[in-house]
Amino acid sequence: MKNIKHKILVLSGKGGVGKSTIAANLAVWLSMENGNTGLLDIDIHGPSVPKLLGLEQKTLNQQDEKIIPAKYEQMLKVISIGFLLRSKDDAVIWRGPMKHNIINNFVSDVSWGELNYLVVDCPPGTGDEHISIAQLIPGIDGAVIVTTPQQLSVIDVKKCVTFCRQLNIPVLGVIENMAGFVCPNCGQKTEIFTGKSGKETAAELGAPFLGSIPLDPYLALTSDIGKPLIRSDIQSPTKKAMQFTFERLMENMEIPKIKMEAKNNMKIAIPITNGKLSSHFGHCEQFAVIDVDAGSKSIAKTEMLTPPAHEPGVLPKWLSEMGVNLVIAGGLGQRAQQLFKENNIAVIVGAPSDMPENIVTAYLGKSLQTGDNVCDH
Ligand code: ADP
Secondary structure: OOOEEEEEEEEOOOOOOOHHEEEEEEHHHHHHHHOOOOEEEEOOOOHHHHHHHHOOOOEEEEEEEEEOEEEEEOEEEEEEHHOOOOOOOOOOOHHHHHHHHHHHHHOOOOOOOOEEEEEEEOOOOEEEHHHHHHHHHHOEEEEEEEOOHHHHHHHHHHHHHHHHHHOOOOOEEEEEEEEEEEEEEOOEOOOOOOOOHHHHHHHHOOOOOOEEEEEEEHHHHHOOOOOHHOOOOOHHHHHHHHHHHHHHHHHHHHHHHHHOOOOOEEEEEEEOOOOEEOHHHOOHHHHHEEEEEEOOEEEEEEEOOOOOOOOHHHHHHHHHHHHOOOOOOOOHHHHHHHHHHHHEEEEEEEOOOOHHHHHHHHHHHHOOOOOOOOOOO
């Protein structure tokens, strides 16, 4: 597990809300954006990951006493209890200690190799398997909670949030699935469930809201035929909503680190054109480099600097040499974000086009509103 940089749990209060669909699409998206990724399906009583990824015929092999994961395309390693069942109709009837043992095997005896991300698709609810995972996986970055806009779901989400807080697992955010149905014929949106929206539920529980994914027959179809929507070439509003939601999640994973750094003095860099934040990161005219005094949580100094000529990797190095530890941008591609991470610089994207001092003041006052990762490059 120490060779895995980030570990994300996907939870839901109850079954059938689309948790596995989202876990599988998230893992595929991460593998497309960041390379080596793992997907661990510990939904012991209803493992659906093999079907969602079209891997139903795969079985697991062993080499040097280690289990070799199945592969979805080149970059995603997959482990599921579904690979061990002789028939997909077999039911698993296991007591708690057996479940703990199989999860332990999947964590310790699998040759996961070096991974950037591991996504864990947990069973619905908060039971033995969740406690096992929390015990067996060190350094979990946090959990994503999937819900639907139903009255009952609020209670379910609350249970997940309480569970995470009790086990010191950060809640990375709430994803609302099946949020309204857009008629493919007339384009009219109909709300199916009448309960609270995911946004309201998240706000009530003090958890970040990541995004809404509509009820879409095409998403159900892609899942049924084992071709995840996020991998398809079709640009649908549902696929866009998924991408947006996953990008938000990535941003939120930076937040705990940023909060830690805020205890010390900080240097924040913002790309500027015409005196305001520029959404064209690589070709901005200047960078505002702002020193923040941690004690008074206020701006100590602002410098306007001209960046070196644009080439991949130049800006992260230039900013890191100046001691910058946070970049606030309008939009930034995943590759560039990765380069900043490698230079120990945290990144916030989706910031508005405003004067740099206003942006930093809003950030320090925890009121910085971020929207889409608008990368027009
Ligand atoms: P869970 O893991 O929460 O039990 P699944 O991911 O297995 O839920 O999804 C349950 C069913 O709902 C599956 O048939 C899946 O294809 C379908 N589904 C999930 N999300 C959506 C959506 N947004 N639109 C349409 N169907 C969906």
